[in-house]
Amino acid sequence: MGAIPTLDSGCKRSSHNSACDQLHKRWVIACLNRAELVFGDARRLFRFLQFLEMVDMYRHVCEPVRVVRVLRRLRILCFFFFYLLENYVVFLTRVLGVSPRGPLMRRMKRGCNGFWLLSILLAFPLDHLLHRGSLLSMAKKLLDLPVAYVAFSGERVSDGLFGALGLASANIGVYTRWLDVMVKFRQQNLKRLGAVPDVA
Structure with a gap:
């Protein structure tokens, strides 16, 4: 991606408002594209080698109900292959310089999205059997479902x-992650306050 054009340089050279508006749109699009690349790489870095964690989680599944145990292991396997393929795609494109538009990369990305879609579908019966899940988590799954399906199927839809x-x-x-962090922080704070001896 080329350098991001500046606003002042273009507006000084042109006295027409349309030219300035066009340059402003290009500048905004370039900034958004750069931010998307940065956040995308940060997300992949956060999930780097996370498939190894899935192996440990799979080994320690000990649900008493057989159906729940099988569903949990299937969902963990979906995440394992999802993270593994994603790491391999990042390695091929970022390290070896393989074109992300090649047929192999497209098939691997579709495989990633397929495992993601399957993990979402497995989450619904798991939440029902374990009597867990809030309205927000259900809404997130319902929003993720069409996104994962479109990414897996490769169908053309409205970008907006x-x-x-x-x-x-x-x-x-x-938001839900922030709520979880705040609840854990509050619990730890209460435990710490409860452990302080009363010296009064």
């Missing part, structure tokens, strides 16, 4: 609708 679904799901995910 596709982006809106992904953005809404991401916002719900960030």
